[in-house]
Amino acid sequence: MKSEPILRFEGIIKQFPGVVALKGVNFELREGEVHVLVGANGAGKSTLVKILAGVYQPDAGRIIFDGKPVTMKTPEQAFEMGISIVYQNFNLIGKMDIGQNIFLNREPLKGRLIRRIDWERIYSETQSVLERLHVNIDPKSKIDDLPVADLQMVEIAKALAVQSRILVLDEPTSSLSGQETDELFSRISQLKEEGVAILYISHRLEEIKRIGDRVTVFRDGEGMGSGNIEDMSVQKIIKMMLGRDIKKIYPWRARETGEEILSVNNLASSNAFSDISFSLRTGEILGISGLVGAKRTELAHAIFGALPIGSGQVRFKGRTVEFRSPKDAIHAGIGLLPEDKAKHGMFEILSVASNVTSAGLKLLKKGLGLDLNKEKGVVEEYKEKLNIMTPSTKTQIESLSGGNQQKVVLAKSLFTNSEVLIFDEPTKGIDVGAKEEIYNLMIELAGNGKGIIMISSELPEILGMSDRILVMKEGRVTAEMSREEANQEKLLEAAL
Amino acid sequence: MISQTSTIQFDQKSVHAMNWRLYWERYGVIAAFIIVLILASVMAPNFLSVSNILNVLTTMSFVLFVTYGQTLVILSGGMDLSHGSLVSLTCMASAALVAIGHPWMGLSAGLAVGAFCGLINGAIIGVIRLNPIITTLGMLYMAGGLALYFTDGKSIVGGDPAKVQGFHFLAEGRIFHIPFVIILALVFLLLTHFLLRHTRFGNHIYALGGNEEAAEIAGISYAKMKIIIFTLSGLSCGMAGSLLSARMLSGEPQVGAGTFLLESIGAVVVGGNDIFGGMGNVGRTLIGLMILHFLGNALNLMGISTFTQQIIVGVVVLLFCYLGLVHKK
Numbered sequence: 001m002k003s004e005p006i007l008r009f010e011g012i013i014k015q016f017p018g019v020v021a022l023k024g025v026n027f028e029l030r031e032g033e034v035h036v037l038v039g040a041n042g043a044g045k046s047t048l049v050k051i052l053a054g055v056y057q058p059d060a061g062r063i064i065f066d067g068k069p070v071t072m073k074t075p076e077q078a079f080e081m082g083i084s085i086v087y088q089n090f091n092l093i094g095k096m097d098i099g100q101n102i103f104l105n106r107e108p109l110k111g112r113l114i115r116r117i118d119w120e121r122i123y124s125e126t127q128s129v130l131e132r133l134h135v136n137i138d139p140k141s142k143i144d145d146l147p148v149a150d151l152q153m154v155e156i157a158k159a160l161a162v163q164s165r166i167l168v169l170d171e172p173t174s175s176l177s178g179q180e181t182d183e184l185f186s187r188i189s190q191l192k193e194e195g196v197a198i199l200y201i202s203h204r205l206e207e208i209k210r211i212g213d214r215v216t217v218f219r220d221g222e223g224m225g226s227g228n229i230e231d232m233s234v235q236k237i238i239k240m241m242l243g244r245d246i247k248k249i250y251p252w253r254a255r256e257t258g259e260e261i262l263s264v265n266n267l268a269s270s271n272a273f274s275d276i277s278f279s280l281r282t283g284e285i286l287g288i289s290g291l292v293g294a295k296r297t298e299l300a301h302a303i304f305g306a307l308p309i310g311s312g313q314v315r316f317k318g319r320t321v322e323f324r325s326p327k328d329a330i331h332a333g334i335g336l337l338p339e340d341k342a343k344h345g346m347f348e349i350l351s352v353a354s355n356v357t358s359a360g361l362k363l364l365k366k367g368l369g370l371d372l373n374k375e376k377g378v379v380e381e382y383k384e385k386l387n388i389m390t391p392s393t394k395t396q397i398e399s400l401s402g403g404n405q406q407k408v409v410l411a412k413s414l415f416t417n418s419e420v421l422i423f424d425e426p427t428k429g430i431d432v433g434a435k436e437e438i439y440n441l442m443i444e445l446a447g448n449g450k451g452i453i454m455i456s457s458e459l460p461e462i463l464g465m466s467d468r469i470l471v472m473k474e475g476r477v478t479a480e481m482s483r484e485e486a487n488q489e490k491l492l493e494a495a496l
Numbered sequence: 497m498i499s500q501t502s503t504i505q506f507d508q509k510s511v512h513a514m515n516w517r518l519y520w521e522r523y524g525v526i527a528a529f530i531i532v533l534i535l536a537s538v539m540a541p542n543f544l545s546v547s548n549i550l551n552v553l554t555t556m557s558f559v560l561f562v563t564y565g566q567t568l569v570i571l572s573g574g575m576d577l578s579h580g581s582l583v584s585l586t587c588m589a590s591a592a593l594v595a596i597g598h599p600w601m602g603l604s605a606g607l608a609v610g611a612f613c614g615l616i617n618g619a620i621i622g623v624i625r626l627n628p629i630i631t632t633l634g635m636l637y638m639a640g641g642l643a644l645y646f647t648d649g650k651s652i653v654g655g656d657p658a659k660v661q662g663f664h665f666l667a668e669g670r671i672f673h674i675p676f677v678i679i680l681a682l683v684f685l686l687l688t689h690f691l692l693r694h695t696r697f698g699n700h701i702y703a704l705g706g707n708e709e710a711a712e713i714a715g716i717s718y719a720k721m722k723i724i725i726f727t728l729s730g731l732s733c734g735m736a737g738s739l740l741s742a743r744m745l746s747g748e749p750q751v752g753a754g755t756f757l758l759e760s761i762g763a764v765v766v767g768g769n770d771i772f773g774g775m776g777n778v779g780r781t782l783i784g785l786m787i788l789h790f791l792g793n794a795l796n797l798m799g800i801s802t803f804t805q806q807i808i809v810g811v812v813v814l815l816f817c818y819l820g821l822v823h824k825k
Contacts, residue, residue, distance in 0.1 A: 091710040095775045100702075117696060
């Protein structure tokens with residue numbers, strides 16, 4: 001068995017404003033092995049990959065490649081060293097065909113006098129790479145016309161079309177079917193035989209056993225340990241991923257919950273989720289946990305009328321409702337605080353005041369215009385109540401911090417008298433202090449009888465804030481548990 | 497299981513739709529051109545005469561050069577608004593040297609001024625990453641002003657007719673009864689086609705227009721590409737401007753204002769190239785420009801006033817855009 005270390009990271013540190021992404025990582029990749037990298041969201045896996053790709057430069061530490069210290073300053077440099085990376089999100093050009101994409105910027109030329117692109121060679125080589133992957137697609141198919149699973153295979157083919165020494169696969173199976181996964185795995189085994197070092201990043205613990213030779217677990221920017229696959233049980237890996245106790249920053253306290261305000265029955269939406277049922281009471285905080293891609297956001301959008309419902313029912317305040325658009329949902333009394341605030345939650349160039357009232361301008365109607373004095377009064381009130389830190393209510397929301405923006409988005413939902421509030425990743429990208437304030441507000445709102453649904457990928461947040469927890473996986477509910485029953489292991493097991 | 501069967505059904509159903517869509521995308525604009533030709537020959541008197549067709553093609557050829565440059569720019573995901581003024585400016589630059597008896601230096605000056613202005617556009621867009629539309633709008637004003645500035649808005653005339661004969665031939669000469677400028681335009685059409693289809697540079701134009709980010713990740717330099725593309729675009733204006741000065745043997749400071757800018761973008765759009773870049777070819781641009789010119793010519797022959805013509809052309813552009821959007825979705 002070949003086991004020369006081809007690449008070694010020694011004490012790699014990488015800082016970003018406000019966070020240390022990698023805190024002195026040591027890591028080793030050997031020829032002809034599949035090395036699996038696992039870790040929760042934000043553990044530092046993607047930062048490590050980006051350093052390897054030449055996208056980021058480490059702040060400290062050494063990278064040893066083939067026994068010599070190296071620096072990879074640009075993606076091209078990494079590519080020339082034989083490092084191929086298949087990112088989780090595709091870097092394909094939709095308007096071009098497969099061959100064009102695979103040979104982009106390395107088009108072979110032919111002809112002595114007039115050098116021109118050798119298209120026949122591009123398509124025949126593309127054909128043979130696709131055949132090696134057992135993918136049966138025409139190399140001249142346009143990317144835009146292909147289903148997602150094929151795109152993943154094209155990305156992999158792109159990496160395989162060159163002789164790589166290191167192949168990085170970031171969640172390669174997340175959009176593949178079982179059979180395609182098998183093909184990919186047999187291709188990976190073949191590459192292993194050829195001596196290629198493979199760095200495999202995955203959330204799917206069952207895959208690790210199948211494909212991996214060694215595992216390294218990441219947590220909070222540190223390698224928690226590496227080991228041969230035989231020595232690592234799934235339980236052990238999960239323990240290493242989670243580790244620490246949940247800090248007591250959550251202001252949760254026992255509350256009286258009232259009667260059912262929202263219920264969902266066998267709800268399904270094509271291509272997203274199916275068979276979803278749950279209910280929510282007034283004063284209750286229902287946490288929805290799961291991995292990225294579990295279709296939780298889609299569920300929220302469907303309840304909110306932003307995504308068509310295929311079948312099933314939504315009942316709100318005892319009546320079956322059919323929201324054709326978010327407008328209907330807002331009017332009925334449901335508020336959504338979207339995950340992507342900038343895209344779905346606010347008007348970046350408008351003022352704080354305009355943002356707060358944007359969903360409920362009806363309430364400000366006065367004659368033919370708007371009662372701007374009333375707006376000013378109302379918004380000042382929210383600014384006070386939610387402690388929104390802004391120089392003035394006329395300030396553009398863009399210039400506020402993430403936490404304060406979130407409070408403005410919350411005020412927007414409160415202004416329209418929402419009785420059910422759906423928080424989608426409410427503390428994503430905001431600092432600890434602001435997080436605590438958001439938590440306090442959620443508890444206060446629940447105390448005032450609002451029903452709250454909180455979608456979060458942060459396990460501690462789910463455990464710390466929810467009265468009851470649903471876990472979703474690939475568009476289905478895989479577990480429901482009370483606050484008392486829940487712990488990290490149970491949530492992870494249901495989500496993976 | 498359920499999802500699998502439904503996919504298969506969807507595939508079968510969409511096969512016909514796919515074929516139809518493909519044909520429409522590929523040949524729709526040619527069909528439209530043929531319809532215009534048929535309607536024109538039926539409705540417009542004398543439309544189908546050799547002299548009329550050659551006349552239209554000759555006039556069109558001068559504009560054709562700038563549409564090649566515009567095709568490169570639009571395919572790469574940009575837009576060049578400076579064409580109108582650049583044609584005027586390069587025509588003036590060329591005519592200034594023609595007037596003092598240096599026609600070939602005039603040609604070179606026209607090309608050089610065009611390329612230089614294009615280089616400035618490209619550098620601002622590529623390196624500083626300003627928006628192409630705003631940058632070239634700025635250039636439209638600047639070059640337009642410059643074209644008027646040196647002569648105080650007057651035309652440049654004069655020059656020794658004996659010395660400029662060869663130069664004049666470029667625009668007005670004929671080979672086997674075919675105007676030389678048409679041949680020249682065809683040669684450049686083939687060159688542009690070769691550039692786009694058979695060189696790495698051309699392939700990278702499509703990549704950049706298709707997905708800027710993915711192209712850059714593949715190692716294609718945005719700055720380098722934009723600089724070359726806009727320089728070529730400026731050069732194409734220099735070509736048109738110089739040929740105009742060769743045709744008129746004078747420089748008109750506003751010769752490019754109006755038609756040149758409108759038709760340079762109009763031809764690319766009407767020909768069915770993707771206005772956001774990444775898809776299309778220079779053949780489409782040629783057909784687009786032919787549609788505009790033959791339509792205008794037919795309306796002229798039918799005695800329809802220029803104002804009414806403009807309204808009709810506008811409706812045609814909108815119609816094409818609508819049809820284009822339909823097959824894109």
